[in-house]
Amino acid sequence: ILSNNGFKVINVGIKTELEEYLDVMRTKEIHAIGMSGLLVKSTQVMKDNLETMASMGITTPVLLGGAALTRSFVDDFCRPIYKGAIFYCRDAFDWVIAMSRIEKYNADPSVGLDTRLGGDMVERATKEVIDIVIPPFEEIKMPSEVRIPTPPFWGRRVLRKEQLDFDMVCEWVNKRSLFKMHWGYKRAGMPVDEYKKLLETKVYPAYERIKNEIVKRGLFDPTLIYGYYPVRSSDQELLIFDESYGWNIDENANRQPLDDVIGNAKYVFEFPRQRKAPHRALSDFFAHTRDDVLPLSCVSVGDKFSEYEKELYANNEYLEYNMVHGFGVELAEALAEVAHKQIRLDLNIASDDEGFSLRDVRLNRYAGARYSFGYPACPDLEPSRIIFDLLRPEEFGITLSETYQIHPEQSTTALVVHHKEATYYNI
Known part of the structure; x- marks a missing residue:
C-alpha cells in the first residue's frame, strides 16, 4: 500500500535483527523505520530495538504497527525511551498518513510533525497517580x-x-x-x-x-x-x-x-x-x-x-x-x-x-x-x-x-x- 502511494519501501524481511536495519540506514537515505508485530513477543523486540537505537543517538521517525500492538504499549513502553517521532499505526492506511506527514515535515520543518493518528484519539481512562507499594x-x-x-x-x-x-x-x-x-x-x-x-x-x-x-x-x-x-x-x-x-x-x-x-x-x-x-x-x-x-x-x-x-x-x-x-x-x-x-x-x-x-x-x-x-x-x-x-x-x-x-x-x-x-x- 505504501509503494502504491508513491513511497519507496526497503523490505528487510521477517524477524530481522536490528543490525540489518542499521546496515540499510548506513547506505541509504532513510526517512522512517517501520516495525510490525504480529505476536506479543515481537512487540518486546520492538521495545528492545528502540532502546538500542536511542542509546546510539538515532532519532529517525519510527512507524509501529501489527495485530499484537496496543496504544498503551506504545505510550507506556516505546515513546518514553525514544527521542524520535513514533507513530502508532493501526493499519496500512495509517502508515500512508504518517509517511505523508513525514514527507511534508522534511520539506518544511516549520509545519511541525504531528504523530497523532486514529489510535491515539481513543480516550484512555485516567487514573490517579499514586506510589504503589507491593506488600511483603x-x-x-x-x-x-x-x-x-x-x-x-x-x-x-x-x-x-x-x-x-x-x-x-x-x-x-x-x-x-x-x-x-x-x-x-x-x-x-x-x-x-x-x-x-x-x-x-x-x-x-x-x-x-x-x-x-x-x-x-x-x-x-x-x-x-x-x-x-x-x-x-x-x-x-x-x-x-x-x-x-x-x-x-x-x-x-x-x-x-x-x-x-x-x-x-x-x-x-x-x-x-x-x-x-x-x-x-x-x-x-x-x-x-x-x-x-x-x-x-x-x-x-x-x-x-x-x-x-x-x-x-x-x-x-x-x-x-x-x-x-x-x-x-x-x-x-x-x-x-x-x-x-x-x-x-x-x-x-x-x-x-x-x-x-x-x-x-x-x-x-x-x-x-x-x-x-x-x-x-x-x-x-x-x-x-x-x-x-x-x-x-x-x-x-x-x-x-x-x-x-x-x-x-x-x-x-x-x-x-x-x-x-x-x-x-x-x-
Whole structure:
C-alpha cells in the first residue's frame, strides 16, 4: 500500500535483527523505520530495538504497527525511551498518513510533525497517580491449596507425528482469531446477516482452499514436545529441579524445608509481581512447602510454511501470503492447544465436560492456564532459553535467536499452570 502511494519501501524481511536495519540506514537515505508485530513477543523486540537505537543517538521517525500492538504499549513502553517521532499505526492506511506527514515535515520543518493518528484519539481512562507499594510476600494472600497431580513420567516426550493428524489439529484452530485478527474480516458495524453471508460465501471457502493447499504442498510438518519437571516456589521465583529429582511426588513426600532444597535447583524462573491487588506472580500458583509439577511444551508447524511464504511474497501475491501466514500462526497455536490437552489428560485434570481424546476440542474452557514468555504475566523473553535447555527442540530444527525469537516462525513455547485458579492478568 505504501509503494502504491508513491513511497519507496526497503523490505528487510521477517524477524530481522536490528543490525540489518542499521546496515540499510548506513547506505541509504532513510526517512522512517517501520516495525510490525504480529505476536506479543515481537512487540518486546520492538521495545528492545528502540532502546538500542536511542542509546546510539538515532532519532529517525519510527512507524509501529501489527495485530499484537496496543496504544498503551506504545505510550507506556516505546515513546518514553525514544527521542524520535513514533507513530502508532493501526493499519496500512495509517502508515500512508504518517509517511505523508513525514514527507511534508522534511520539506518544511516549520509545519511541525504531528504523530497523532486514529489510535491515539481513543480516550484512555485516567487514573490517579499514586506510589504503589507491593506488600511483603508474607502479607500477600496466596491461591488456595490444591491437589498436586502426579505426571506419568518426568522429563520430555515427543508426540509421534502420526498422532498429529492435520484435520484433527485444524479442529483446534481458533477461527475467530484467524478470520478477524489475521485475515481482517471483522464485522465492524456490518449487519449480522450480511456478516454471516460474508463468512459463508467468502471466508469459509477461503479457509477450506488454504487447507487444501497446505495438504497439496505438504507444508504441515509438525513437532510437538512436552514434559514435566519438579518445581518449588519461593516468592517470585520458581525453582526447577532435575527431572530425576522428582520421582516421589505424592501427598506425603518431598516436604523438606525450602532452605534444604533450594541449592538443588537446576534452573530458576523469576516472575514479576502485580503492582495492584492481589499482587499475583505466576510462582504463587505452585506449592512452596512441598514439591510441585511444571508442564512445559514446545511446538512447531515446521519450516515449509516460511519457504512457501517467501515464494508468494517474491511473486507479489501479498493477499495469499497474508492468508497462508495467518493460517500457519494459528496452526502453531492449535498445536499448543493439543499439547495442553495432552497435559490435562496426563495429569487427570481435564474438566468434567471434556472428552478423553485429543479430538475433543476445548478452547479456553478448562482448569488452569497456559502462558508463553512475552505475554503480560511473564513479559521477559529470556527465560525461553530455559525451556529450550529442558526440552531440547534444536534436535528437531527449532532454534532460538539471540533476541529469543523462535525459528521456524510458526512455533511457540509455553509453561502450563495446573492450579484451578490460574488466570490471565497484566503486571
